[in-house]
Amino acid sequence: MEQLMERMDTGVTPVLDIEDVSIQFGDFKAIKDVSTSIGKNEIRFFIGPNGAGKTTILDAICGKNKVSDGKIVFHGDSGDRDVTRMKEYAISDLGIGRKFQAPSVFGGITIDENMELAVARKHSIYSTTFLKLSKEKREYMNHILEFIGLKDKRFQYPSSLSHGEKQWLEIGMLMAARPKLMLLDEPVAGMGRRETEKTAEMLKNIKKECSIIVVEHDMQFAKDVSDTVTVFHEGTVLDEGTMETVQQNQQVIDVYLGRG
Numbered sequence: 001m002e003q004l005m006e007r008m009d010t011g012v013t014p015v016l017d018i019e020d021v022s023i024q025f026g027d028f029k030a031i032k033d034v035s036t037s038i039g040k041n042e043i044r045f046f047i048g049p050n051g052a053g054k055t056t057i058l059d060a061i062c063g064k065n066k067v068s069d070g071k072i073v074f075h076g077d078s079g080d081r082d083v084t085r086m087k088e089y090a091i092s093d094l095g096i097g098r099k100f101q102a103p104s105v106f107g108g109i110t111i112d113e114n115m116e117l118a119v120a121r122k123h124s125i126y127s128t129t130f131l132k133l134s135k136e137k138r139e140y141m142n143h144i145l146e147f148i149g150l151k152d153k154r155f156q157y158p159s160s161l162s163h164g165e166k167q168w169l170e171i172g173m174l175m176a177a178r179p180k181l182m183l184l185d186e187p188v189a190g191m192g193r194r195e196t197e198k199t200a201e202m203l204k205n206i207k208k209e210c211s212i213i214v215v216e217h218d219m220q221f222a223k224d225v226s227d228t229v230t231v232f233h234e235g236t237v238l239d240e241g242t243m244e245t246v247q248q249n250q251q252v253i254d255v256y257l258g259r260g
């Protein structure tokens with residue numbers, strides 16, 4: 001809570017406030033009284049050792065995990081909403097988009113058709129038969145395809161894409177819903193350096209329109225892209241600040257950064 005108050009004092013307009021959140025799985029408390037605030041147009045990284053609770057809290061923001069205590073308040077177009085009791089689809093409709101670690105595009109339809117579904121906000125491949133996008137939506141879809149570098153491959157199937165390209169397609173599909181907050185779980189895992197750099201450029205552009213939370217172990221990527229980082233350890237926040245400042249914290253070095 002103290003951290004939250006400090007950030008409020010800095011004058012940053014928050015898009016999401018996580019307030020004293022705990023998450024319990026049976027007897028095990030995976031998240032203990034975590035508070036943090038994500039600003040508008042901010043790229044926040046959640047970092048920390050395996051099992052620290054990063055994905056657990058990301059899953060709570062999108063409604064996949066139940067919050068045992070505390071609240072998560074999203075400041076969207078329709079005002080301030082506590083999302084902790086809301087269903088996943090309703091949270092997504094509010095403007096929070098979640099990308100999971102493994103790409104989850106539809107393999108049986110083309111890249112173009114995958115994008116059509118995303119722009120039309122349909123969640124079933126059976127919908128493609130009946131889709132007729134407005135001119136404005138098709139233009140926006142073309143813009144995204146260009147942005148993610150897949151315009152020339154639009155009539156191919158996702159199986160023909162490289163691992164990185166599949167990740168970009170999924171990021172593009174998230175963008176299609178024009179979210180205010182994007183949640184990305186290890187977006188560059190398995191990518192080469194060139195693909196990682198391209199993803200970094202993409203995220204820096206996306207943040208002009210929306211805030212992003214990234215769970216990541218690639219510390220070079222975190223240094224290149226993050227505005228701020230939250231360091232998790234055993235379900236609590238160990239430190240928070242710029243990458244430059246947290247990497248000087250001896251506790252952070254001991255539990256995570258110094259472990260190679």
Ligand SMILES: Nc1ncnc2c1ncn2[C@@H]1O[C@H](COP(=O)(O)OP(=O)(O)OP(=O)(O)O)[C@@H](O)[C@H]1O
Nearest residue numbers: 025028030048049050051052053054055056057232
């Ligand atoms: N559904 C669940 N049921 C029981 N325990 C869970 C569940 N989900 C996560 N946990 C536990 O909660 C803790 C935090 O897991 P989490 O996946 O959030 O860690 P993480 O920081 O994302 O780790 P990694 O970097 O390895 O992805 C771990 O001990 C994990 O085993």
